[in-house]
Amino acid sequence: MTIKALNNFIHDRKQARGLPLTILKVTVLGIDAEYFFLQQLSPPGKKEPLLHALGGLPFSLKSCIETFLQGLRAAGIKPVFVFKGIQLYKNERPFARPDVRQQKRADAWEAYDKAKGETAVNIFNEIEPIPVSEVSRYAMKLLNDNGVDYMVAPYNSWAQLVYLLKHEKKFIDAIYGPTEVLLYDVERVITSIDFAGGGLLWINKRNLLAELGGLGSEQLLDLAVLCGLEFSSPFPLIDQPHLTGTMAVRSARDLIRNFVSGYGAVMAYEENPLVKESNYVDTYRRAYCAIKYHVIYTDKGGLEPIVTENAPNDIHDFITQRLPPELYFYLTKGIVGPEILNALTSGKLIEVVPLDGGESLEYRRFLSDLESMRSQSLSLLTQPLHRFYQAKRVHIVYWYDRNNEHEIPHRLTPTTYETVNSWNVHSNVLDPKLAELNQKDVNLEFAVVSLDDEKFAASTITPKTPSHLLETSKEILANTYWRFLQLRSFVTPQHILTPWGKALVTALTASRTEDLFAEPLIVALELIxxxxxxxxxxxxxxxxxxxxxxxxxxxxxxxxxxxxxxxxxxxxxxxxxxxxxRNLLSFNSFIAKYSQIARTLIETTVFSLLANSDANRLAEDNAGWAKLGISLPFMSGPNxxxxxxxxxxxxxxxxxxxxxxxxxxxxxxxxxxxxxxxxxxxxxxxxxxxxxxxxxxxxxxxxxxxxxxxxxxxxxxxxxxxxxxxxx
Known part of the structure; x- marks a missing residue:
């Protein structure tokens, strides 16, 4: 996620300086979550190369987080984690950039099948870590369990961290994150913390600009865009095999010196075949503005550019289409994940190759069969939104059929919400059943087993009463789970168990209570x-x-x-x-994909319930909403x-x-x-x-x-x- 060429320059020129960790005592440290996890889980000795061969979460994830938090506590530092949100607009076709991971995984398996175990491990070790988005929900739960504050930024985390730092209330005192932070009005960024050595590494922007030959702050942004960002490609004349690392930075610097600005350099080469063919002038404009006028979530619950002065009125053209503030709020609390929002704002859902290679006909047919669940999720998401989103087309593109787009219909009649809005069960019905089943909290097990009682099931048919809305997280969770079970045909619209629902209830009743098999059993029956x-x-x-x-x-x-x-x-x-x-890894791909789609369906069911005012949206405080987000099932798939x-x-x-x-x-x-x-x-x-x-x-x-x-x-x-x- 960092500017690779600039990082190489910083390393070569020894721009990272050391300070004692005690300088951060009694401070609040804003942490870029994606940067942190990539840094913690990638270095030699910590990276788990066989994660690509097993699936699931890194075994060391929990230990890494808790060890880091213990170190912060011992140093008197309070952390605040900021996760990345919705992807920025990308003006390129899906799969335009080559994905070398697929071939490396295939090479590793070929070596393993030839009994070259060490070679296989080494090849697996060369592959980039799994996306941080795959561990973020579990990480949020661990942070919550440890009493640590976190939020999800509306878009990239860098600008959100800068907003927290520069705010008059000083929500944080320093930033631990990537070099992109320096593209904003920030003088320094912490890039590494060493608890054992009692020190930290940081980069001073003033020193970096001097090392770059006296560039100004605006020109640093020019240089970063020319070198390439995670959401935009480098300037074609710099993106050459012989220009790597420090040489690419020098080339970008020289272009800026010669033409005053990055934009001046790009326009000077506008007619160059490489520049013209790639439409790089447009790419540069979008990338530059996306950083300079990046959208942040304010302490008042609104959204605005981090720089409001001279902000253009077409921000949606280089960020994404704007969503309702309420939806961003649920995103910041982890109630709704960014994946479905990416699909809606971009109009495209990109299905990438799974860890095993995804060559089986069964898996590809399975992906097609899942489109009905995706339709349900999009219907739940768009039904309470503006008609623009209700009418917006969303297409899915598969890695094995990248030249074709398949529309996911979501203008359903009746809407998905209308099929499940008869679940509005309140505590006066809920609590006695919880006591009867000796359950303290609402979970999937309770939602399933409770419906085995026909009398109770009949009492759950409860149309919404505007004067008596759902009030508690317990009520919201229970009704979300029942709506989900109906959507997945375990329960009928009349709240009666279907044959699959009866199978689910009977099996769960016969299992050990402490095993908590509802989630894997639902996945099993769905995969059957x-x-x-x-x-x-x-x-x-x-x-x-x-x-x-x-x-x-x-x-x-x-x-x-x-x-x-x-x-x-x-x-x-x-x-x-x-x-x-590899054969069982192939089956793991089914589990992981179903779990991901089921989680999205659960999240959009919660959003639908809230956005349609089936619940009192003022009943919970910020901590309560965050707890609701980490209470939802299908957080991650197993290994x-x-x-x-x-x-x-x-x-x-x-x-x-x-x-x-x-x-x-x-x-x-x-x-x-x-x-x-x-x-x-x-x-x-x-x-x-x-x-x-x-x-x-x-x-x-x-x-x-x-x-x-x-x-x-x-x-x-x-x-x-x-x-x-x-x-x-």
Whole structure:
């Protein structure tokens, strides 16, 4: 996310200066969340190269955050994290920039399949870290759990941090972030903190400008745009193979000196074929204005350019179309994520290649099937907005079909909101049911199991009463979950359980309360409905399938391992060690994508409920709204580690002379501890995986009995269950 060429220049010219950490004692430090996570999770010794082979969150994420926060507390520093929001306008076609990650992942898997494990790890290690957006929701929860303030900026975090710093109330005293911060009216930025050494590194803009030959502050912005930003390409005459790092910066500096400004340089070469073909004059104007007049969220709840003087009246042309202030508020609190807002403001939803490569026909069909959920989300989002957004077309572009755009219809009749607005259940109905089920808080388990009571379900049919709106987070969450369950056809519009709903309720009731299997069970049943959770290999099939036993036994192992993949393996906060499976990583792509789309549907359901005044929007304070955001499910998908462990256990057991013998099973479990040396309790995780398997099988039996599944589909599960009982 940083200006790479300028950073190389800063490093080469030793512009980063050291200071003792004590200088920040009793201060509030504004932290750029994306910069922080990239810095914390990328350096040698901290980077987890096999994250690209496992999926899920970094094992060290929780430890990194908590260790950093402990260091700040010990130094007397109060942190405020600012996350990145909606993407800025990009004047380029989807996939215009090459993505080298896909080829590197393929190369790494090729090396792994040839038993070149060390080579594979090294190639995986060369790949850029996973996007920070994939860890942000979980990170917000950890920050909240540790009592740390955070917000999501409406757009980029740099300008928002500068606003917090320069405000008359001095919300923060210093900024820890990337060099882009210096493009604003800021004299210095902290770029690194070393708790062990008790120091920090910072960059002084005045010194940097002097090192650049006496450029002015405005010219530093010119130079940054010419060198290329994360949302705009470099000047074509600088974007050359022989001009890298410091040389690119010098070239940009010389252009600015010769033509007074970056814009002057660009206009001087307007007729150059490279400049003309890329329409770079327009690119430069947009990028320059997007930084200079960047939009921030004010302490009054409004939006405005960080520089209001001479601000143009067409900001929407280089930022994005403006949304209602209320929607930005929910964004800042993490209630609505930026992904769906990116799609709406840009008119495009870009589906990038998953970690496994996404070559299977089943995965691509699955993505097409998910378009109905995306339509629901967009309908919920746009229904209460201005007609401009209700009529705005949104298209999806897939990496494997990048020349074609597929429209996602969202002007539905009736609207999605109108189909679910009969859920307005208040505490007088909610609280007695919570007490009856011995539940303290509202969660997905409660939302599902409560509807098994037909009398209670009938009482939930509650049209909105304007004089008696929903008031509490508990009420908002419960009605959000019920609306979601109806949208996903677990409940009818009459609030009666469907066959799939009955399967869900029966299985959850039979499971352990403390297991909290509602979320993985919903994903399992959804993937069964999408024909993704089966005992069949995908086409084409990746390596990492079971290799021992008969074909029937291999199918049983694959199905059970896929179910186990719905849960994460619990691991030490270091890189993964153990066998890999690209095949199970492929199934993890299904889980991750469904979880992402389900989360968006949950978020837009909350927004729809609030924006349509089904709840009193003044009932909660800022902390309450933030807590609501981190309470929502489908925060992140699991890694494929437990699926690999389950496959390894059953596959290796198949190779034993007496696979059903208890002593053989115990030996294999001991062997697992060696194979997965850094897992905290791999045997305990396997046992939990089997409990989830039991829950899924119970749900499948009910679904088959209710006619929601064919006998052939259900038999794959029941036959595997009968086979595995003596191998657990």
């Amino acid at each position: 409905r999408f024909k993704a959770l089966t005992a069949k290999a995908y086409t084409p099939s990746y390596t990492g399938l079971p290799i021992r036993g008969t074909d029937v036994e291999k199918a049983h192992i694959l199905l059970i391992a896929r179910v186990a993949s719905l849960l994460p393996i619990n691991h030490m906060p270091i890189g993964f060690s153990g066998p890999l499976s 494929s580690g437990l699926g690999i462990a389950m496959k390894t256990y059953l596959d290796e057991l198949c190779g034993k002379p007496e696979p059903t013998d208890s002593s053989e099973r115990e030996k294999m479990k001991e062997e697992l501890k060696k194979l997965f040396a850094h897992a905290l309790d791999v045997v305990g995780d396997i046992e939990r995986g089997f409990r989830l398997w039991d829950t899924v099988v119970e749900a499948v039996k009910v679904a088959a009995k209710e006619g929601a599944m064919t006998n052939a589909e259900a038999t794959a599960f029941t036959d595997a269950d009968a086979w595995v009982q003596q191998r657990r």
